[in-house]
Amino acid sequence: MRTRITLALTALVSLLSVRILAAQDLGPQIKKFKDGIYVYVGKNLNSNCGIVLTQDGVVLIDSGHSPTDSRAIAAAVKKLTALPIRYLIDTEPHPDHTTGHFVFAPPALIIAHQGAAESMRGRERDTPGRIEKLAGTSPEIRSALQGYRFVTPQVEYRDKMTLNVGERTFELFFQKNVHSEADTAVWLPKERVLFSASGIVVNQFNVLRPSVTIPDILAAAKMMKALNPEFVIPGHGIPGTAKIFEDTEKYYALLLERVGKLVKAGKSLDAIKKEVKMPEYDHWATKERFPTNVEAAFRAVKGN
Amino acid sequence: MNTKTFGCLMASIYLSLAMTAAAQDLGPQFKKVKDGVYVYAAVLNEANSTIILTQEGVVLIDAGQNPKDTHVVATAIKKLTSQPVRFIIHTEPHPDHIMGDFVYSPPAIVIAHEGATDSIKKSESFSPARIEKQMSASAEMRAAFKGFRLITPHLEYRDKMTLNLGERTFELYYLKNVHSEADTAIWLPKERVLFTAASVGVKRFGNHRPLVSIPDTLSGIKMMRALNPEVVIPGHGNPDGAKILEDMEKYYSLLMEGVRSMVKAGKSLDEIKKELKIAGTEDWAGKDRYPNNIEAAYRAVAK
Numbered sequence: 001m002r003t004r005i006t007l008a009l010t011a012l013v014s015l016l017s018v019r020i021l022a023a024q025d026l027g028p029q030i031k032k033f034k035d036g037i038y039v040y041v042g043k044n045l046n047s048n049c050g051i052v053l054t055q056d057g058v059v060l061i062d063s064g065h066s067p068t069d070s071r072a073i074a075a076a077v078k079k080l081t082a083l084p085i086r087y088l089i090d091t092e093p094h095p096d097h098t099t100g101h102f103v104f105a106p107p108a109l110i111i112a113h114q115g116a117a118e119s120m121r122g123r124e125r126d127t128p129g130r131i132e133k134l135a136g137t138s139p140e141i142r143s144a145l146q147g148y149r150f151v152t153p154q155v156e157y158r159d160k161m162t163l164n165v166g167e168r169t170f171e172l173f174f175q176k177n178v179h180s181e182a183d184t185a186v187w188l189p190k191e192r193v194l195f196s197a198s199g200i201v202v203n204q205f206n207v208l209r210p211s212v213t214i215p216d217i218l219a220a221a222k223m224m225k226a227l228n229p230e231f232v233i234p235g236h237g238i239p240g241t242a243k244i245f246e247d248t249e250k251y252y253a254l255l256l257e258r259v260g261k262l263v264k265a266g267k268s269l270d271a272i273k274k275e276v277k278m279p280e281y282d283h284w285a286t287k288e289r290f291p292t293n294v295e296a297a298f299r300a301v302k303g304n
Numbered sequence: 305m306n307t308k309t310f311g312c313l314m315a316s317i318y319l320s321l322a323m324t325a326a327a328q329d330l331g332p333q334f335k336k337v338k339d340g341v342y343v344y345a346a347v348l349n350e351a352n353s354t355i356i357l358t359q360e361g362v363v364l365i366d367a368g369q370n371p372k373d374t375h376v377v378a379t380a381i382k383k384l385t386s387q388p389v390r391f392i393i394h395t396e397p398h399p400d401h402i403m404g405d406f407v408y409s410p411p412a413i414v415i416a417h418e419g420a421t422d423s424i425k426k427s428e429s430f431s432p433a434r435i436e437k438q439m440s441a442s443a444e445m446r447a448a449f450k451g452f453r454l455i456t457p458h459l460e461y462r463d464k465m466t467l468n469l470g471e472r473t474f475e476l477y478y479l480k481n482v483h484s485e486a487d488t489a490i491w492l493p494k495e496r497v498l499f500t501a502a503s504v505g506v507k508r509f510g511n512h513r514p515l516v517s518i519p520d521t522l523s524g525i526k527m528m529r530a531l532n533p534e535v536v537i538p539g540h541g542n543p544d545g546a547k548i549l550e551d552m553e554k555y556y557s558l559l560m561e562g563v564r565s566m567v568k569a570g571k572s573l574d575e576i577k578k579e580l581k582i583a584g585t586e587d588w589a590g591k592d593r594y595p596n597n598i599e600a601a602y603r604a605v606a607k
Binding site for chain 1: 360410413418421456457458459460461462463464465466467468469
């Protein structure tokens with residue numbers, strides 16, 4: 001009996017030390033969630049990148065916030081496996097998820113929802129000199145940008161796609177009007193790990209562009225909650241559980257209620273923007289985005 | 305002769321010339337239908353396998369009737385380019401389109417419509433006994449099966465997807481209830497080349513399983529005609545122009561009309577099978593399938 005306990009304890013200690021060692025080797029930003037499933041958690045709410053190992057190669061979910069992150073991710077993958085990165089799934093086409101494409105593709109195949117390439121091309125047209133400006137921000141970024149090419153997704157699906165790699169299955173779901181022109185949630189059904197994209201964020205206010213609707217965000221939250229995930233990895237913010245969706249539902253319900261009352265009282269959008277308060281969320285970051293939340297709530301309450 | 309007919313005739317002549325010029329290096333079973341697009345079938349009406357070259361590698365539409373054909377195509381690819389086959393797109397999950405995938409994959413990524421993997425896993429056609437039977441057909445066939453593994457698709461899309469590779473774009477459209485559980489039409493918009501899958505044949509009756517719906521097939525044909533293709537490559541049969549689609553649309557319309565009027569006249573399914581003749585199909589192949597075409601039309605009329 002005692003030997004058994006000792007053995008079990010030794011095994012546990014050795015397992016723990018392997019994990020601790022692994023984490024140290026890979027740097028403080030990489031967290032392990034399941035066997036072979038790691039997340040490079042962006043600093044200061046920068047975008048996250050999922051690293052999923054399979055018997056047939058690596059699948060990345062997003063490519064890092066900036067090219068320095070992409071390089072760090074590439075180096076971490078090399079420490080984890082000798083297999084190549086075969087697929088890169090974009091949760092959205094914005095630069096903080098896609099500028100690093102060139103680090104991985106080719107040979108990685110980039111998959112996104114329909115409209116992603118067009119969105120990327122539009123931004124490239126509208127912001128000439130974007131990469132030069134980015135390179136100017138620090139010598140590290142300039143160096144990480146070496147060999148930069150503008151790379152758009154090779155595969156664009158519509159509504160739903162399944163990717164089978166080795167022993168793993170990745171289900172890709174389109175999320176309509178939650179953040180960008182082409183938002184994708186990625187669900188690993190066997191592992192019960194969900195990459196929930198940027199429609200739902202943690203401890204911060206999201207940017208709700210004119211194309212975003214709160215009812216669509218709530219529908220996405222409901223759908224993703226129904227998957228009953230064990231781990232939820234948002235596009236930005238600390239990974240957690242399905243509680244992320246509950247928090248989001250609570251926040252938007254409260255926002256809709258308060259904006260609704262003011263609309264009923266005949267207030268204008270400008271007046272509502274000044275008056276509506278959400279003190280429960282004072283600890284959230286990116287407060288400058290709150291007015292876009294009020295605008296979206298106003299549209300929802302007005303029914304357009 | 306009006307301008308349209310003249311245009312069609314010129315297109316036909318151009319196509320035939322292009323096809324003749326093509327074959328020389330690769331063998332007579334290869335037809336070049338556009339720059340960098342080669343269609344292969346060893347025997348007329350066996351499944352086509354098409355090589356499409358791009359600046360970033362090869363896309364293959366279907367893997368060939370059997371692994372022997374797959375190897376013939378693989379040899380041709382090596383003559384055409386040093387680049388690898390990066391993608392195989394399945395027009396359907398039946399063995400005469402996919403058995404040879406293992407020759408290219410990995411590293412090739414196999415793409416099909418949702419349901420293809422399920423169809424492959426459930427199909428008796430891929431049972432060890434059936435595969436052994438196919439292998440034992442000849443020593444060459446057994447050799448062609450060397451290293452065989454059943455590959456299921458890596459990417460399964462739903463309804464529509466786009467693949468961009470090098471200078472080319474491939475639009476994949478699901479064709480519902482036209483032949484199998486997962487039929488895909490592939491459209492190259494810049495080249496105006498269309499792969500119709502087995503939704504249509506060329507002077508040949510299709511095999512209409514119980515899941516096949518003629519109204520769905522007709523709407524698939526209508527959708528594909530609207531693309532205004534210059535080159536049409538069916539799942540089986542010689543490539544040609546949009547005429548393939550027009551002929552099949554005409555056939556299905558006549559079939560539906562014939563069955564409908566006989567049902568109205570109180571005829572039974574058996575009587576219709578015996579009596580109904582469709583003008584213009586006298587020289588079509590696959591006559592043993594004609595009864596199941598009538599059954600499909602009868603199901604549609606009865607609805």
